[in-house]
Amino acid sequence: MPSQSGRIQTVCGLIEPCELGRTLMHEHVVTDYTPPAQRGQLEIEVTLENHFELTYHWVKHPGMRRLCDPAVATREMQWMVESGGRAVVDVSTRGMILFPEHLREVSERSGAQIIMGCGRYYDDEGFLTEQDRARTVDDLATEFIREIREGVDGTSVKAGIIGEIGCSCPWTDAEKRSMRAAVIAQQETGAALTIHPGRGDPDAAFEIVAFITKAGADLSRTIIDHIERRLAGTDAVLRMADTGVVLEFDMFGQETSHFAATGKPFDLSGDGARLTWMRALIDRGHADQIVISHDICQKPRLQSFGGHGYSHIYRNVIPMMHQRGYTDREIETILVDTPRRLLAIA
Numbered sequence: 001m002p003s004q005s006g007r008i009q010t011v012c013g014l015i016e017p018c019e020l021g022r023t024l025m026h027e028h029v030v031t032d033y034t035p036p037a038q039r040g041q042l043e044i045e046v047t048l049e050n051h052f053e054l055t056y057h058w059v060k061h062p063g064m065r066r067l068c069d070p071a072v073a074t075r076e077m078q079w080m081v082e083s084g085g086r087a088v089v090d091v092s093t094r095g096m097i098l099f100p101e102h103l104r105e106v107s108e109r110s111g112a113q114i115i116m117g118c119g120r121y122y123d124d125e126g127f128l129t130e131q132d133r134a135r136t137v138d139d140l141a142t143e144f145i146r147e148i149r150e151g152v153d154g155t156s157v158k159a160g161i162i163g164e165i166g167c168s169c170p171w172t173d174a175e176k177r178s179m180r181a182a183v184i185a186q187q188e189t190g191a192a193l194t195i196h197p198g199r200g201d202p203d204a205a206f207e208i209v210a211f212i213t214k215a216g217a218d219l220s221r222t223i224i225d226h227i228e229r230r231l232a233g234t235d236a237v238l239r240m241a242d243t244g245v246v247l248e249f250d251m252f253g254q255e256t257s258h259f260a261a262t263g264k265p266f267d268l269s270g271d272g273a274r275l276t277w278m279r280a281l282i283d284r285g286h287a288d289q290i291v292i293s294h295d296i297c298q299k300p301r302l303q304s305f306g307g308h309g310y311s312h313i314y315r316n317v318i319p320m321m322h323q324r325g326y327t328d329r330e331i332e333t334i335l336v337d338t339p340r341r342l343l344a345i346a
Contacts, residue, residue, distance in 0.1 A: 021113070029076075123168055133174040140178055141184040165179055202231060206243075253301065
């Protein structure tokens, strides 16, 4: 087996870091993120008349979290590439329904570089079964390592990042075992770790950072996801950056303050606020601790169904960044340099 060290593991094989272009670090390209209780229910067709309703209340409508069509995914990736993007990290993890061979097919047909995640999602909405909850740290770590080195679900498609590792709020013992296993896998493989903190407590993300620090994680290669949905205010964002982790602003394109997913009420910030927080981080010296994405996991957000799609950052956000005084060097650091550093196996 060719050495992964110093290279990036895509679903189509290893590439050199210099081959990785502008990268979205947190997306779902081909997956079924439908909670088990909704699986099998009649899917609602997305139309002009119901698009807002399905976007606003995507959690309660069956089928809105089902992104299973390789042809649709290929078209979406082609639009992204045509808009100036090059790579996407699909952070779908066990608990969701995974399609590793479809990801490889989409990458080959679209020309997009796709990096697949591995791990376990959160212990909520039925994503973890009783059998999942009984698994040991060593068992989980062995699985995560195997998926990076050998392949996912018996395929030859290998994961290139650990996560998104899911946490509820408060997080459960099963989730803590997943996190310990993820840290072991990071130590053993050199892959980066990306974490979905629980919703509802502004201290939850800090608790996780303290936990993984004690477990021996490499914080410089650890990403805390959904910053704009977990932390409120510039001070908290700066305090998180001071821990040494990478901060991921991954809800670009969500321009409503309403957030439909479970958890305590939270006024979600728009793209302008995200760029303001990122500017504060850069001015504080944290430019190389920022990555961005859209976290598309709902059908109405795809361009194919009237949404902004995976090209929104390239079509709309980068021009906003230029208008707000971001330099080309700063933009490339966020979209190219930091993803290259994180995705190259240490």
